[in-house]
């Protein structure tokens with residue numbers, strides 16, 4: 001009896017704060033979101049001791065009058081929604097009316113704000129309103145958080161070293177800076193500037209300001225619409241992807257969110273243009289009607305729930321795949337010189353969801369993926385018996401004959417593996433081959449796949465097999481050598497990084513069956529190779545994460561010769 005008691009409000013608030021305020025970075029996120037919701041055009045964040053000693057966020061937004069300022073620090077006090085249905089398609093970052101109350105419950109909190117020329121200062125100590133004063137200040141708001149978690153020692157103990165807390169805070173601001181190009185952001189830590197992003201008109205420029213020009217130059221534009229879903233943004237060129245250190249940022253209707261499955265879907269869009277384990281950087285803004293996404297599903301609003309998750313995943317995968325197809329997605333021969341304009345998706349000043357990239361350059365129309373061509377556009381030149389060079393309206397293209405052929409055979413093999421029989425050629429005189437026991441076992445295990453690309457294999461007693469039919473991918477194809485190499489690859493588990501069995505097999509086959517470097521090609525052969533390359537889904541990339549072609553743009557040539 002008498003063991004159950006209603007908790008005092010301050011304890012309730014501290015518990016609730018646990019969900020919203022986990023570390024200094026969460027305070028930065030909430031305060032900056034408020035600044036953006038208030039229409040700020042410039043946001044400044046100051047940290048002391050990784051945010052433990054002080055976090056201050058200043059904005060030039062709408063500010064609050066005295067009455068609102070006092071209310072703002074109460075729980076469930078919000079100006080952003082009035083009724084539950086307002087939550088559908090809510091365009092502001094905030095909507096719960098919890099952030100300021102939660103922050104104030106676990107810190108010493110001060111709010112200075114002015115909607116017009118008269119300002120107000122609110123102090124909250126130990127979760128209770130301490131003072132309300134008049135102050136002189138310009139329009140906008142400054143929120144200062146001191147002694148974070150001083151009254152909740154359990155929380156304070158979980159804070160990491162100053163460097164990691166600072167890094168997390170910078171990351172939180174970075175995410176919002178990617179969402180809002182029309183606002184300038186700045187973060188200083190113990191007086192040092194760690195982030196400085198002026199207002200920008202393009203995502204590429206913002207990415208350059210946040211992560212450096214190097215990354216910005218490795219990105220290709222994405223623009224895709226299907227049904228009610230749109231996908232825009234920038235993704236890393238396959239040949240520039242690395243196993244670690246990538247940036248993956250997703251936005252829906254201008255709101256950052258996390259979604260492991262969508263990142264996976266984007267990676268799936270790369271298919272076999274990157275080896276398994278490579279992690280491309282992704283910046284993708286998804287647009288859906290407000291009622292197709294629920295933003296109120298996570299205590300810190302870090303996740304969202306789509307009505308039709310599969311549809312969005314498919315759109316993202318397809319958007320990425322399509323963006324990799326044009327020649328412009330290929331690696332450039334020359335890195336653009338410093339100060340050289342970045343290929344970018346132009347965006348209007350003030351846009352939240354990034355604008356679509358401009359019209360496709362002429363060359364891409366000429367070589368549109370999947371579009372068969374009668375003849376190649378210009379004379380083809382083979383150099384070093386390895387590369388094929390030709391001209392396009394945009395510049396010069398160098399194709400690696402082996403990589404290109406690998407891409408062609410890979411895609412053809414994938415179609416055959418998924419779609420049934422490939423065209424094997426029956427041999428008048430079957431060929432008998434001796435294999436090692438491991439190779440024999442591997443060949444037997446893959447007999448179905450081998451037959452679908454055209455190899456009809458039967459056991460011949462002991463360690464021998466007999467080939468009754470073989471594929472015929474090109475006139476100089478050495479079916480027997482290719483089969484022996486495939487058997488060895490299969491036995492050794494080559495390309496083990498590719499998880500999908502069919503993809504792995506297709507990549508092995510493509511690699512072994514493709515025409516070699518060092519082979520002279522006739523003009524007709526070169527034309528056919530180039531024609532078939534551009535009939536592929538993803539012409540610019542081979543199946544090992546290398547380019548199948550590289551480009552040298554006319555602009556770059558002109559720059560080099562001082563013509564521009």
Ligand SMILES: Nc1ncnc2c1ncn2[C@@H]1O[C@H](COP(=O)(O)OP(=O)(O)OP(=O)(O)O)[C@@H](O)[C@H]1O
Pocket residue numbers: 030034035037038059061062063064072073077078079080093094095096097098099100101140141
């Ligand atoms: N920087 C600011 N400028 C102007 N008004 C602000 C600012 N910060 C907060 N407010 C006002 O205070 C209210 C409460 O802010 P708070 O962050 O606690 O809740 P919210 O943003 O409405 O919802 P959420 O808890 O989801 O963030 C806001 O609705 C807004 O009206």
Ligand SMILES: [Mg+2]
Pocket residue numbers: 030033034093094095099100
């Ligand atoms: Mg808020």
